[in-house]
Amino acid sequence: MRDYIDILLEALEERDREYLRWEYFMQSERAMEAMKALEKTFSHEQKELFQDYEDKQTALDDTARMTFARRAFLLAKEFYR
Numbered sequence: 001m002r003d004y005i006d007i008l009l010e011a012l013e014e015r016d017r018e019y020l021r022w023e024y025f026m027q028s029e030r031a032m033e034a035m036k037a038l039e040k041t042f043s044h045e046q047k048e049l050f051q052d053y054e055d056k057q058t059a060l061d062d063t064a065r066m067t068f069a070r071r072a073f074l075l076a077k078e079f080y081r
Helices: 004-014 022-039 044-079
Strands: none
Touching (some): 004 044
């Protein structure tokens, strides 16, 4: 059986565009443009190293986000008991 918190988090992520503000999407677009400009300056080896870094950083960010969200749900659960 799946954890109810995981189910709630997945439901929130599926609807994230409904509650993320336009500022988020503007910043995301700027970050992507900066990344494309930076990648143009990389050698093949630098691209591989940076991709490895990005993969690890994304995994770290996902873990932190999920941990924070899980703690928020558990805290809210305690408040509403």
